[in-house]
Amino acid sequence: MSATAGATKFLLWLLLLSTSSSSPSCSASELDITCLKTVKQSVVDPNGILESSWNFDNATNGFICWFTGVECWGRRVHALNLSSLGLEGQFPQGLEYCTALFRLDLSNNKFSGPIPWNIAQQAAYLTSLDLSYNSFSGEIPIGICRDLNVLNIQHNQLSGQIPRDFDELLRLTSLSVADNQLFGLIPSSLSKFPASSFSGNQGLCGPPLGDCANTNESSLIWYIIDDMIKDDFIVVGAAAGFVVGFVAAFYFPHLFVFSQKLHPYVYRIC
The missing domain is CATH 3.80.10.10 (Ribonuclease Inhibitor)
Incomplete structure (x- = not known):
């Protein structure tokens, strides 16, 4: 002011x-x-x-x-x-x-x-x-x-x-x-x-x-995490959800219910 x-x-x-x-x-x-x-x-x-x-x-x-x-x-x-x-x-x-x-x-x-x-x-x-x-x-x-x-x-x-x-x-x-x-x-x-x-x-x-x-390194790590949560909570949450879902779907396809037409497009990453 x-x-x-x-x-x-x-x-x-x-x-x-x-x-x-x-x-x-x-x-x-x-x-x-x-x-x-x-x-x-x-x-x-x-x-x-x-x-x-x-x-x-x-x-x-x-x-x-x-x-x-x-x-x-x-x-x-x-x-x-x-x-x-x-x-x-x-x-x-x-x-x-x-x-x-x-x-x-x-x-x-x-x-x-x-x-x-x-x-x-x-x-x-x-x-x-x-x-x-x-x-x-x-x-x-x-x-x-x-x-x-x-x-x-x-x-x-x-x-x-x-x-x-x-x-x-x-x-x-x-x-x-x-x-x-x-x-x-x-x-x-x-x-x-x-x-x-x-x-x-x-x-x-x-x-x-x-x-x-x-x-102290741990204090700085928590500072960065806390800052990300406050500024980009929605973006970070969406990105994290996408990454977790992507990894789970490709490594553990049997846990998901896919259409038969989609099965050929599910690959394992070695």
Whole structure:
């Protein structure tokens, strides 16, 4: 996204922010309340921090802005800083109702499971996302929040490749995917970040890390296979099926039912 397009998007968001509070049917604050209620219900809170602080039995205008970890701007939820609260469970639900959310920090908790594949739709305006020091697993979602300036997913259990869509994160100024189980070639646009941003992933290679020729051979093989599957799944599947069928038909013709007219055209290859 160009700088002009980003500025236009931000101005449109400001216009929405200035007009949404006058909506008679569903005000911005009601959406934010729905967001926080859903987040609270979807996570495990063994220390009772959200349970004691996020009290929705309050009619005061803007009362949610006093909740632990909630930051507001213009009585809208602008940021959720839920770091180091001992929260557990999977990635919180309901963020799509926090339509003015710019920053999300879930670091230093005990979250697990995958990062939602549609996180870019759930939190369309995120500029800062910190999921570090949890136990998130699975692959990094393709098309992850393209307005991000800051992305920290360090010290999880993420696997697979760094999506090539990261080349489109043009506003990214801070990145860490360190200490995961990632492999493959680092997208060229990310070579501007220090090697420490990628350390602790034995299968990663390319600038700013070492040359791929020095990377574990098995990791590179899996990188190639995974890349083929993602880019050419249908073509590879069709080609493999054809080859297997061709070989089986010529080496084991008795396993197939052919028309008598076709039998003269079946030959063995010695």
